Structure formats: structure tokens, C-alpha cells
Amino acid sequence: MSYAPKIVLQLPVSNTDLVPPFVEACLRDGVTLIAIVGEGASKMDDVIDELVVADGSDKSRFINTTFHPNETVEEVIEFARRWEEHLGPPVELLKL
Numbered sequence: 001m002s003y004a005p006k007i008v009l010q011l012p013v014s015n016t017d018l019v020p021p022f023v024e025a026c027l028r029d030g031v032t033l034i035a036i037v038g039e040g041a042s043k044m045d046d047v048i049d050e051l052v053v054a055d056g057s058d059k060s061r062f063i064n065t066t067f068h069p070n071e072t073v074e075e076v077i078e079f080a081r082r083w084e085e086h087l088g089p090p091v092e093l094l095k096l
Contacts, residue, residue: 003029004092006080010073011038018096019044023051026063033064033083037076041067 003026013019026034036044045067052063064083068076073093080091 003031003094004090005031006033006083006091007031007035008073008076008080008091008093009034009036009044010093010095011036011040011044013044013096015096019047020051022094022096023048023063027052027061031063033066033080035066035068035076035080035083037068037071037073039069041069 007026034048036048045065048063048065052061052065054061066079068079071079077091077093
């Protein structure tokens with residue numbers, strides 16, 4: 001399964017063990033944006049950023065992340081649609 005270039009991750013996450021393989025799949029699939037929506041979005045943003053950067057030795061590991069703790073899912077989907085509009089409209093809403 002390949003992910004869309006732009007992902008809206010809806011919190012809460014059912015199992016935090018799912019986050020590292022999700023991030024690796026996003027890197028593999030060329031995801032450019034993970035927009036996190038819901039309570040605890042800032043903390044999840046930090047977790048994902050740390051997983052992306054890892055030990056910092058691989059400069060090719062990069063994904064933009066944003067967090068939206070006080071917005072609706074619909075607002076964040078619209079935000080993601082407008083992000084890098086040249087990539088087209090595909091935005092994937094995901095719950096882990």
C-alpha cells in the first residue's frame with residue numbers, strides 16, 4: 001500500500017507501536033506532508049519529527065509536519081489540499 005503525498009493523521013493513535021513503521025512507509029512513499037489533527041497533536045508532531053530525523057546522519061530523510069490541535073478534520077484536510085498545490089489534490093485521512 002502506498003500513501004498519498006499529503007496525509008492528515010487523526011488522533012488519537014490506537015497503538016503507538018504503529019507510528020514508527022507508518023513514518024518509515026511515509027518516507028519510502030515520498031509523503032511530503034503529515035498534518036496531525038486532534039488533542040496531543042503537538043506531542044505527536046515531535047514524535048514524528050524525531051523518527052524522521054533519526055540520528056541526523058541521513059539528510060534525505062525529510063517530511064513536513066504540522067499540528068492542528070484546535071481545528072476540525074475538515075479544516076485540516078482543506079489545509080493539506082492547499083499545501084503544495086502542484087502535487088494535486090490527493091490527501092489521505094488516516095487513523096492509526
